[in-house]
Structures are given as structure tokens and as C-alpha cells.
Amino acid sequence: MEEQLSAQDVEKYSGEFAHLTNDCVRSFSWEGVNATVQDRQTKSPKSILSDINGIVKAGELLALMGPSGSGKTTLLNILARRAPSSGLNVKETLCVNGTNVSLGQFRKLSSYVEQEDALLGALTVKETLYFAAKLSLPSSVGHHERLARIQDLLASFGLQKQADTLIGTPIRKGISGGQKRRVSCASQLITSPRILFLDEPTSGLDSAASYEVISFVRNIAKRHNLLVIASIHQPSTATFDLFDKLLLLSEGKTAYNGPVPKVRDYFDSLGFTMPLYTNPAEFIIDLINTDFSRDQEVAHQQLDRIQNSWNLSEAASSVTKEISHANSRADTASQLGGEQGTANSFTVSLTLIHRSFLKSYRDVVAYGIRIAMYMGLAIMMGTVWLRLSTTQDNIQSFINAIFFGGAFMSFMAVAYIPSFLEDRSLFIKERANGLYGPTSFMVANFVTGVPYLFLITMLFSITAYWLSNFRSSGSAFFYWVMWLFLDLLAAESLVVLISSLVPIFVVALAAVAFANGLWMCVGGFLVQPQTLNVFWRYVFHYIDYQAYVFQGMMVNEFAERTYSCSDDCQCMYVTELADHCRIAGTGVLRNYGYRTDRIGEWVGILISIILGYRLLGLLVLHLRRT
Template sequence: MEERHRMTVGWPRRRPLDVAFNDISLVLDKTPILSRVGGTCKPGEVLAIMGPSGSGKTSLLNAISGRVRPTSGTITIGGSPLNKRHKRQICYVLQDDIFYTNLTLRQTLVYTALLRLPDSMTYQEKMNLVDHILDILDLKHCQDTIIGKVMNRGLSGGEKKRTNIACELLTNPSIMLLDEPTSGLDSSTAHSLITTLKQFAEKEHKTVIVTLHQPSSQIFYMVDRLLLLCNGQNAYFGDTRKVVEHFSNLGLPIAPHYNPADFILEQVKGPLEVQERLIQGAKEDIRLNFNIPENFTLQTSPSIQSLYSKYLSLPTVHVTTGIDNNQFPWNNKCTACQQQCQHIQQKCPTDVSVTIDIDKKESPIYNKIVVGEEEDSGRSSWSEETRSEASGPSSPCEEYTDVQWPTSFFTQFKVLTQRNFCVARPIILSWLNGAQTLILAIIAGLLWYQAPRTEESLQDIQGWMFFSTHYWMLFKLFSALQSFPAEREVITKERASGSYRVSAYYLAKMVGELPLTFTLPTLYFFISYSMMGWDNIITGFMLLFMLLLNTLVAQSVGLLIGAVCYDLQVGITIAAIFTLFTQLFGGYLANRIPPWLAWAKYLSMVHYAFQNMNIIQFTYGKEISCSMEHSRFNSCVEVSNNEADSHPIPIEEILAERGETLPIWLNTVILIGFMIVVRLLTYIMLRFLHRPK
């Protein structure tokens, strides 16, 4: 009893829901993928979708989840057409294990819980659910292990699969869709995983649909129902234990001691004549199993109705559901709330009338939405004592309201900021980046060590400023360029599941990585500038500000290129062209720019940062004395040789040597404005250009 109570505290309430798909056809780029596929799965059952590679298993799963819109056909969840509200009750476990590889298993689950569980739940309740999921899937022993990747080992393949499932179980979905969960696992691990799913479906009354490639015989018979696909069409749908008998009836007997899963897959991939026999046999099997005579009216559940229109070829048959309101109290409740819910698109459950005509190959017309006994019968133990504002209405009408996001913008921003900081810290502050920064800072400091403030050393001082701005532009631009491509799969997966807003993610990424972005340039500046000769505190911190601002602008450009270009190689090429362009017109390598190219310097962000660093250094820093011989500045030529070493070069002449300069405030405003515009463009690209399907 104590375990049951701990199991239910704080969990969002979900009603058991069945899944029915009827006449599903899908055409992508003029290529037919699925053709009139149908099937059902009820709460407490596990449905396996099998077929050879390219038969449409994943495409069908995508259609059921709502991620792909089928060309034709109907998909019903609990008797209602699939809609956004249902998508919140469906979890989709992808075939690939997509995570942030440097987070631990527990961190991954904690951040998922904080993002996807409603704000009405307390932090402690969410952590209790994380602990419970770790217990259910036997992941306690590895909860502090990083996810890992090829070059940095972490969780095993089976542990990653279970972690993938654990992230989806946190929201207590009514329907679980899993794309080849046993792929890449050994037979023992695969059997353990399917056993867990089977027990979860039965005990918690969940609807589980999986795609399997080549399961063992033990796993095969563990599944309740089987949907076998052949060239995107039904080759069998029904009880898994009857599939061998079905194939024998078609003249395809199985050899003794032969894995039935291997056998049926070999037949499906057999000659064209065998494939046609299987497709026609599937239709005949449905007709014989139901044995529907002419002009016969029967009672049936909504999940079965979707099969009639596909497989039965009978004269006009009238099928009705005989739902007793006294037997199902949910229907009585909805009778009272029907008038109150008129403004909601999804109506309350009632009877249905289906007409099937032999002369027409059209899908049946559903006059009213159906919700059968799955509405209230067999309620899962998750929902006995709890409810939440995300999925636990206090009245039947509330069940049909759609909460777009499980958490508020502030919650999403806070959690994502913490996660982005944890994800980015080992990457940005890696020992390799730290060593690189330290070595370059020391080399730069030694190269310009204690540079005297004289005309002979003027170019050296300017060289340090140009090198610093250009190096950190390159470093941050190319680091940011790889940021979105590295995270794209994770972000696409989480956006498709409706975990958070794009704006919350993007703002959290900028804020979470900000202190990390400043760390290495600041370390470099204090080492190299101190070795060159610190003028005063004001000059030093103003130069540091301009260096960091230039770094942020470069990072912004890198983020934009990374958000636009899916191909990293293309992004690197574009970034290289941009950095070389801004370097050439930065104002240090070339002073005599042809008049017809003079406009290009205003497109160089290094130009504005380098100008400002010159203004700050020579205005607020130590004065630069004239050369005693052959000075290139007019004011120094007019001074006698004896007085030259004590005569400072006017600031205006130093700045004029590098071309016409803008005021320091205008350069700063242009840099900040450029950064804001580029970051807004990046958000637009993330929001609209690469929206997940």
C-alpha cells in the first residue's frame, strides 16, 4: 500500500485511450509509402508493427503520433479524431537515443521533469517521480553516469534505450509509441526491455505500440497483437499467436523449431506472388474472423469499426454501438456537459452510425464521435489519487481544453538556462580551450612584453589590439557555428514533443552561456595586456569591454550561420569568407583602400572594435612620444630632435593614420545594433526555417 501511494503522488492523471487507424495512405514526394493500412490497439495491450526495411513501419508510427499528416485515412484516439490535445497524451520514443552526451542520466531526467511536468506540481513531487521512474526501469545504479558518446563512453546501449523511455514515461502518457526499441541491443537486454513495456502496459493500462525488426521468438510471443506490413500494405493484423496458423492456411507452413518472426519476415520479402497472397489473405482473414452476415446489426467497439470499412466487402451493413449509460457513468456526465461544451471542437461521446457500401471504396462516414468503455473502465493506478492542471480535469468538459505548454515561460527559461550552462561548461571551458588560451596569452604577452610608448612601438601596440580582436572573433564565431548543429537533433526532438517555446530556449541559451563566453577572453586579456604593460584601470577595463563586445558580435554571426546551414561544411565555408572579409577591411592590414572599395570597411565588425580600441588606448592610456629621427607625423617633424622624445604625438594624427574615424559612442552603438539584429534573425531562422514536422 505504501508503494502504491508513493507511485501515485503528484502524477498527472490520464485516461486509458485506445488507438485506431483506418485506411491510412501516405505519399511522400510522389512516392507511395503506405496504402490503406488499418489496425487498432487497446489499453493494456502491446501492438507490434513488423515488416522488412522500407515497408513503412516508422512512417506509420509518425502518422499515428501526428508528426506526419497522412495523405488519406483516419486516426482516432479514444474514438475522437487525432488532435493537438491528444498529442499531449502520446509519447514517442525515437529509434535513435538523442541526448546531451555530457549530462548524467539523472540530470537528463530531472531537466525533462522540470520542463514537461506542470507547474502545479512541486519540485519535490517531480523529484519523487524521477526516483520512481529510475526504480521502474532499473536505472538507479547508473543514474550518475554520463550519457556518453563514442569517444567518451558512458551508458551502455540498453541503458540509453531505457533512459529514452524514462524521459517519456515522466509525463505518464496514455499511449506509448516506440520506434525499434530493441535495435542494437543483445537478446537478453532486448527481452528485459520488452518485458518492462509489457508489464507497464498491463499494470498501468497503457496503450503501447512498437516497431520491431527481427525479434526473438520470446519477444515475438510477448506481444499481444501484430500488424505485419508488406510494401506499405497490411499483410496480417490480429492475435500474435494466430499468425502461424494464418500463414499455414495460406499454404505457407512454418518449419518446426523455427522462429516465427524470422519466418513471416522471410515470406513478406519473398516473391511477388507470395506478397500478393499475404495481402489478399489478410483481408480474407478479417472477413472470416468476424463472420458478418448480410443485413446484420451488431454491437461493437469503436476500435473494431475502423477495420470493417477496410476489409469487409459486403452489401450495405448498418453498424451501431450499443453503449449503456448506466454501465458507463462517463456518458451520463457528458450528457450534462454537452451544452456547456458547444464552443469546444471535440464533442462529448455518444453513439455512432457507420455505413459500409460494397459498391464504394470510400472510408465510412462517422456521423458522431465515439468514446467507448475506455473512458472510465480499467483506470490506471497512476490516477487514483492525483490530478494536475495539465491533464487531470475535475469535470469531463475540462478534458477537452488544450493547454499549449506544460510550464510557464519563466519556468522554461529558468530550467533551460541551468541546463544550457551545464551542457556548455565542459565544452567551452574544456582543458583544451583553456590550454590554448593560456598558451596564446603568454605568447602574445612575451611578443609585446613591456612595449614602450614610443612611435617605434606604435605599430606593435596596434598589432596586439588587432590580433586580440581578430583572434577572439574567429574563436567565438566558429565555436558558435557548431553550437546549433550539435544540438539540432535534441532541440528538434524536444520541440516536436512540445516541451518548451523556441523563444525560451533561445533566450536561455544566450543567458546561460554568457558568463562562459566571457571567461576565456577575460583570462587572455589580463595575462597578455598585463605583460604588455598596464596603463591604468580605466583604460584596461574599457579595452576589455570592447574585446568582449566584439566577441559577442562574432558569436552572434556564428549562431546565425549555424541556424541557417544544416550542412556544417557549408557553414564553415561561409564563416571563413566572412572572417577574411572583416579582417581585410578591419583597418590594420590595409590603410590605403581604393575609393571604390572604401564602403566595404563599414561592413567589417572588426573595423569598429579596432577603431574604438585605438581611441581608448591613445586617449586614456599613456602618451606616445615622437620618434627622434624620421617621424612620420607632422607635429613631430616640426619639433627638434632634442625635444622629440618628450613630445607626445597628438591623438588625432594617430587615429587619422588609420583612416577617417567615427566617435567611440557611434562605433559602440553600431556594434550593439549589429549584434541585436543578427540575434533576432537567428531566432526567426530557428522559429520558422527549420520547424520540426
């Protein structure tokens, strides 16, 4: 990944990159785009988009504009052939070079840049592009060509000086907001798509940064004959002038669809004269926005006039003729190229694992902070239960320590939620672009977590186990490690499941905390299993992973250990060693109803619970598209 290419190699492969994007897609058109949704109150169909037509040609940038609620995001998603929102009924005719193409073929021809920058902050700019190339390009594209494409895009987007700079995390500062938008665009262009969709590419940026981003996209489009469609909200005059065409929407209908330089003249012809030194984008948005008008009736009459004027205009007829002319020169689908989403599943899984490991050891939020938290917990536990003597007075203290070690280790898995949500947001974007599915993502997530969780288990156990004076034998220590490791695997799997189900940090945090509180209550420590309420015992106790960890640790500590009774030989637990003023640990286990011959069964149940959480998480990811 760090290998450098010679100038000749870069020129050679960049030339091939440029050739791939030339003359493959001449036009992208859409006719009769209609979208309706059922009104919740009247239960009748409500129009979101009504009879939208348009066309973009190679090398052109189209701005999709309109007031909030005008339908521009819905239209952009329809044009990009994204899965429609629940309950949205869509009718449309979409053509590439006058031809209807399959969804798979269309995804190979296009890329979509989300409004939010779904980037991993712990990766550098160059690594971000490298992994985008590994995930999206077929194996036929060689290593040197991948690097050449990356170098070409870094140069095209002015990111060469930031190539080895981190994207940025909440703890480590990285590149600027404008540079992040450029990285997002560049990562989608790595496959040399023919059509690029941008959802609010200037969102959250100032006017200078907005101009910078659109300017770089324009240069790429002109250089490689890309078709670019971008939804954008009230750009500055300089940014607006970078676009070739404008599709203006209001209340789901077309108000204007044509060249940007002709906007002023068109609205002048309708009697809406644009004052000098006025931002054209701001003027026309205010003109068609009825939300803040004092006289709603007058505002809607004006809007109806603008929409009707467009439908009857010569400009609207010319758009229809342009679409018909493009369709008359239709190509067969086989003539259209495309590379995106063709990497094999094994390569994808290895790439995801590689990327996750890079992120994990660099991003302290993922595991670094958790290691520090667990070490703090280990020191606290070891010093609170410091070198407990093996007397009957300390039996309950040993039990308390076992519960504390297992329960609170699993509870602190909530710290993994932010890291997983970051990974999930990137997965949602890459899945929508057809790069890989939930199975590859879940496998990579699990494989990456295993060594870190084992490291946490070992560090915690080495510190807390010996300080607390648990049973001092090598086998006992490693059994403790086994139970704690399974505990952490189950806890993190629960975090993955809940965070997949409710991908909102505060809600996921509350849900995971509640679940861990429930498992603590029914695990068998606070209330012994045989006296636990029937409902909680049979509904929750037997699916509580903490219960099996607690049982296993209890057997590990008490099955082969004895404790001294009081000085007058009064023993708290009557066992076969009472005549020797000793308590056999098996007496403690009998009190809890724990047997010593079920360790294999408990391990199997724990592994089943871990797999169950992961499979349920996988099912949730399959069913949820956002």
C-alpha cells in the same frame, strides 16, 4: 533536486502516478491512412502508404515492422501526429477512445521517443528525469510528487543504481547504450502519457540490450495500461514475443495486422510454412522483402498475393469490426486527461537556464576546452608581443596585436559548434513533444553564454593586455575588455545562427570559418577602409562586427598615447608633436580614417549585430522543424 523522499511519500505519490495512467485511454485507432508524394521524375502522385487500418488497446504493445522503405517510419510519424515531411500529402482518421481529439489534446496524451538518444551527456540519469519533469509537468504538480515520479520510473526501468551516473560525453564515460534507451523512454513517461510512440527503440543495441529495453517498456505498459506503438527492425525471437500485436508493412501496404502469437498460423494458411527454430520476425521480413530478390517479377507476384490475401482475410475484417466497436463507445475529449506541455513559459526559461549552466560547467567541451584554448592564445600573444616599447618602430606591431587579439578570439568561437548542436538536437525533440518553443531555447542559450564569455574575456585580457604593454590605465583596460566581450558575443551569436541554419558539424565548421575569414579581410586592417574595394566596403565592411571591434580597440590604444620618433627625429606619422620628436597616436587613427567621438555609435552597432544574429537564428529555428 537531491532531496530524498520517505518510502511512504514514494508509495503515496507513485500510487497517484499509477492512477493517472489507468482507464483514461482505452483504445487508439486509425483508419484509411494514406500518404502520397509527388514523384520527381513523372510528377505524378506516388503512394507511400495505402489504406492502413489498426487499433491498439490499453496495456498492449504493437510492433510496427517492415523492410527498409516500407513506410513504417512515415506511418509512425502520422500516428504520432508529427509534422509530415515536405511534400507529403496525408489523409487519415485517428481516434482516441473513438473520438477525434485536437493536436494539443493529443500531445498531452502521448509521448514520442526518437530513434536517436537526444540526451545531455553532462547530466546524470536522475537530473535528466528531473529536468524532463520540470519542463513538462504543470505547476500544480508539486515538488515531492515530481521526485516520487522520478523514483518510480528509476525503479521501474532498473536505473536506481545509475541514478547519479552521468549519461556520458565523448570525454567522460557514462551509462551503456541500453541504459540510455531506457532513460529516453523514462523521460517521456514522466508526464504519465497514455500513448507511447517508440521509433526504433532497439537501434544500435545487441539482442540482449534490445530485449532488456522492450521488457522494461512492456512492464510499464502492463502496470499502467499504456498503449505502446514501436517501429522495430527484425528483433530477436525473445524480443518479438514481448509484443502483443504486429502491423507488418511492405511497399506501403498491410501484409499482416494482428496478434503476434497467430503470425505463424496465418502465414502457414497462405502456404508459407515457417521452419522450426526460425526467428518469426526474420522469416516474415524476408518473405515480403523484394529488394534483394533475383527474380523481381516472381517476388512482386508473391508480395501482391500476400497483400491481397490480407485484404480479403477474416482477420482484416475483425480489425475493422474492432475499430467500429471502439468508436461506438466514444468518449468526449473533455473526459481525456493529460498533463504534458503545460509548464508556464517563465518556469520553462528558468529550467532551461539551470540545465544549461549544469551542462556548461561539467562538460569541458562546452567552455572548458575553449577557456584552455583562449588562455593558450593569450600566453602566446603576450609573449610574442612581449612588453613592446612605445617607439614608432612598434606602432605597426601594436596594430597587428590589436587585429590578432580581436580576430582570432572570434575565430576560435568555432569550438562552440559541437556543444550547440547537442543542445539543438535536444531542443528539436522537446519542441516536437510540445514542451517549449524556439524563443525559450534561444533566451536560455544566450543567458547561459554571457557569464562564460565574460570570464573568458577577463582571463584573456588579464594575461595578454599587460604582457603586450598596451596603454597602461584602468579605463583603457576595461574598454579593451568591453570590446573583446562584444566581439565574443557577436562571434558566438554567428555560430548559433549558422549552426541553426546548417546543423551538420562539418558544414557548420566550414561556414563559420569562411565567415570569419571574410570578416578579417574586410575589417579594415588588411586593407584600410578608405581604400577597400567599393563592393566589399559597402556590402560587407559596414556589417562586419570585427571592423567595429578593431576600430574601438585602435581608438582605445592610440587616442591618448604618444610614441617616440627615430633618433634623428624622422617621424613615420607627421603630427602636432613632430617638433618634440614624438608621434601623437591620433595621427595613426587619422591614417585609418578613425574618429575618436564615435565609440557609443560603434557599441550600438555591435549590439544591433548581436541581436540581429540572434533574431535571425530564432527565425531559422521557428522555420526549421528538424
